Amino acid sequence: MNSVSEPLIHLAARVDAIQPFYVMEMMKEAEQLERAGRDIIHMSIGQPDFTAPEPVLEAAANALRRGDMHYTSALGIRALREAIAGHYAHAYGIDVDPARIVVTAGASAALLLACTALVDRDDEVLMPDPCYPCNRHFVTAAEGKPVLVPSGPAERFQLTADDVERLWTSRTRGVLLASPSNPTGTSIAPDELKRIVEAVRARGGFTVVDEIYQGLSYDAPPVCAVSFGDDVITVNSFSKYFNMTGWRLGWLVVPPSLVDAFEKLSQNLFICASALAQHAALACFEPATLAIYEMRRLEFKRRRDFLVPALESLGFAVPVMPDGAFYVYADCRNVPHAAAGDSAVLASAMLHDAGVVMVPGMDFGSAAPHDYVRVSYATAYPRLEEAVERLRGLFSR
Template structure:
């Protein structure tokens, strides 16, 4: 059996998917914890909050009632209507429930979008840095992700000028995230409108990942859906709604494309989890929304603590994050021998300070060894303890 396994030929695309350093560091941290080390995790982007009681109760009731069978590939009608109501209440947008496709997490939504829109050899523009899985979704359908270096002057985001300059004969569209992982920065609404217009004029698509939009701290968020019905928007119940392991998200598509997306969803996924969907309907109850807003305020307070604390330690934060729960920090001035290599630095701080941080290597090719990503999706007490540990090591 071992000889047979070794003789199997993997598809070439597998070789183009890089290891996920976030998960590798998490495995190392778990090994150290098993050995008795008190590790503070600031690597994986997962809220320390879990689903609130109304959501848990709705899931339990669905299971008691036996509502655990397949649903429509597009999702429960009542959940799609609840999401449409959320867009109306939060953004003043009239999004027809028929345009909303409930998916097995935002990852499934992006898989559907790439399956529907990307042909072999097509190029898709995205910023560098960006969430690594986004480029792998494109590559999985034999497209070519084109990472455009986007630095602090651009808030680590694509600009309209970037899109115009890099749009070529094989470019099919743009894939954006606002707010972004790893930087926590958003694209200004006017800039996003210009990007969408450029793509539209060239017959291309605009896909916007808005999974962190509920966690916007400095201004009311504006959904990309405000800039045209031809824009595809991805969202999730993982971040603002604190349902990471439930694997539930949604995708909003142009009306004419719904039948094609339904066909793909039927064949690739059958449907999302029925129990998770019945639970998610309760996310939009007044009681649950009040809890989410309280938790959002807690995240904002954590950001307002951790950013100046990091700067006092020598980390440079060139762009203050306005959303999500990440800080993208320049480490070149910290007092540590490994300050010129964020990969080596995060390894050293894991073992020396027992704090998990993530190197920029996961997120692109534009000077990644200069940056680390830090997640403040953990308690205030742990954030304070992490800062004290780092201060002792970097003193």
């Protein structure tokens, strides 16, 4: 039989404009080692080791038994939008109209909707460097241009109002922020966030704030960007605080005038978020379930409070104490290892020689990527202790 050569299919230019997601490449390497029999401690991927608690699972089972598996409104089922609005009122004291809430297929779909709705070809969007890589790729997918602003420890690795005022041009359309941030675990101070919103508003732009780690705040009450005006767009998710990563469910809070546009886009791009996930998520807001989430939040804080000084004892520097999420952005230039100062080489050595997975900084931008590794503490406390001892052994060789 004659073999038929595969036809050459032209890919859109946007594919080349989007870089690989190196954390996933690290995960592939780790999985290969695990298949070969190695015990690997995962401190890389941003996935809680906790899973959906029993009330959420029971709500999902009940929905399956009832057959509530049909398409829903593109905006989400009304009961869930009302429950989310109620959560803003009870947890943060903020009045959010349920009509402004758009339920999405995860925060990724929320960000894609926001960029599709707001970004035209060649529009520039200001973002901090470092930042979560997928966020800037959503801008690229909408044919916009992410403008990464070097943001170091002095700025808490976050964009500032001064950056907005200094870098805004006729091509700038808005800002995309994250608070608390992935990869740094740092939040934008309330006064600074307010200044950013006001600076963007004065220039007729949009402010989108990724708040998917909002519930995982440790040192002060979290700040809700919606409190700074109805024109602020926020993104949230059931993945992190609510421990429902694979359920793919999130939401947006959008200005009243934009609800119809977001609904139209959602209808065409996604139809709706998972009906099963939506019905299950209603149980997230029951008092007993929220009590479980609060205990888990405190456990994440306990892990942070152990890990930061432990990393410092190994030679890492933590220039900004992470106040949220479950990440530490650690400076690796002074660790006692030949690969100090080259986070990619060091990450490979830690994986292959100690069985500990961390993520090199090159995933998160071009500002000092070789100086930093992102360390996730979304894994069990005893495993964190073991990882520290493994690295202590590696660095003492």
